[in-house]
Amino acid sequence: MRFGFFDQLPCADAQSESQRFQDIIAQIVAGDTLGFDTVWLGELHFGRRSSILASPLMVLTAAAQRTTRIRLGTAVSLLPLHSPVEMAEQAATLDVLSGGRLEFGVGRGTAPIHYVGYNVPQEESRERFEEALEVIIKAWTNERFSYQGKYFHAEDLSVVPRPLQQPHPPLRLAANSPDTFAIAGRLGLPIFSSPLINPPDKLHEYLGVHRNALAPGARQDVALMFSVHVSDSREQARHECEESLMNFFRAAGERLRALSDTTIKSYEAFQQVAAKLERATYERVERMSVFGDPDYCVERVRALREEFHMDEFIGYFNQGGLVDPRTVQRSMELFAKEVIPRCR
Numbered sequence: 001m002r003f004g005f006f007d008q009l010p011c012a013d014a015q016s017e018s019q020r021f022q023d024i025i026a027q028i029v030a031g032d033t034l035g036f037d038t039v040w041l042g043e044l045h046f047g048r049r050s051s052i053l054a055s056p057l058m059v060l061t062a063a064a065q066r067t068t069r070i071r072l073g074t075a076v077s078l079l080p081l082h083s084p085v086e087m088a089e090q091a092a093t094l095d096v097l098s099g100g101r102l103e104f105g106v107g108r109g110t111a112p113i114h115y116v117g118y119n120v121p122q123e124e125s126r127e128r129f130e131e132a133l134e135v136i137i138k139a140w141t142n143e144r145f146s147y148q149g150k151y152f153h154a155e156d157l158s159v160v161p162r163p164l165q166q167p168h169p170p171l172r173l174a175a176n177s178p179d180t181f182a183i184a185g186r187l188g189l190p191i192f193s194s195p196l197i198n199p200p201d202k203l204h205e206y207l208g209v210h211r212n213a214l215a216p217g218a219r220q221d222v223a224l225m226f227s228v229h230v231s232d233s234r235e236q237a238r239h240e241c242e243e244s245l246m247n248f249f250r251a252a253g254e255r256l257r258a259l260s261d262t263t264i265k266s267y268e269a270f271q272q273v274a275a276k277l278e279r280a281t282y283e284r285v286e287r288m289s290v291f292g293d294p295d296y297c298v299e300r301v302r303a304l305r306e307e308f309h310m311d312e313f314i315g316y317f318n319q320g321g322l323v324d325p326r327t328v329q330r331s332m333e334l335f336a337k338e339v340i341p342r343c344r
Contacts, residue, residue: 002312004038010321032067034336040075064098073103080128084135100164107174140168185213190221227289228315234292244320249280294338
């Protein structure tokens with residue numbers, strides 16, 4: 001099993017944006033040194049308390065210059081918001097500058113403010129996403145290509161630079177709504193998901209949908225994200241991370257509240273997610289998280305691996321962004337040195 005970590009870089013009122021970017025670069029450098037397989041950065045917009053990661057590809061390119069082995073992933077790049085040609089160019093540039101370490105995670109996002117801010121109708125998100133992904137793959141796998149879609153058009157275009165990894169960097173699709181699991185399966189794509197969004201019974205069901213949609217003989221590849229904090233005891237872990245965790249759910253609930261009135265069919269599942277975020281408590285979150293001393297965390301990771309048969313465990317080590325960076329680094333060190341070797 002692979003091990004990675006995720007962040008979306010929230011920035012509280014008392015924090016500076018400059019310092020938060022320094023924090024995440026330092027965390028990626030530490031992850032590289034500690035032996036994590038991947039780092040995943042989310043793309044979010046227009047909400048400082050939730051995230052200042054408007055351009056994860058740019059941050060990962062900076063991190064590439066200070067790391068040597070850790071793979072650099074987006075979780076996810078929001079394809080409906082962007083020109084797919086520009087996205088192909090930028091992602092390929094990161095792949096070249098990192099020596100072929102890009103993991104290109106893609107999705108369409110959930111927050112209505114993203115679509116309002118980018119002047120893209122949210123009801124077009126599914127079609128725009130599918131067209132954009134097709135354009136990007138064509139741009140990466142053809143010397144020249146043409147494309148005529150509903151939203152995107154290209155005529156005899158040669159996109160450079162080309163990615164270093166051939167035929168293209170690994171792709172992974174964020175799957176949270178039921179129909180997205182099926183789409184990922186039909187496309188033969190590995191997936192991201194999180195039990196914090198879909199409860200275990202639903203997640204098992206949807207993973208089955210993905211598996212059944214794959215072509216015969218194709219191997220399922222699943223990466224799941226969990227909140228993680230490792231300390232000297234379960235009580236100490238709660239003391240160190242609870243305030244930050246609750247800050248995350250408050251901010252996320254505010255951003256998704258507008259979905260409560262949506263009539264967009266493909267976003268129905270997120271209406272339930274928004275309602276759950278409003279009711280989040282530490283005890284509820286702890287059931288599907290990994291908080292405690294190293295021995296307890298080993299038991300939790302092994303149990304989660306047995307339950308979900310995941311291929312990659314992704315830890316969110318500073319969910320909410322309020323944990324002191326030195327405490328985050330100690331948690332990552334304990335996880336890397338005392339948990340990962342016993343759970344691979």
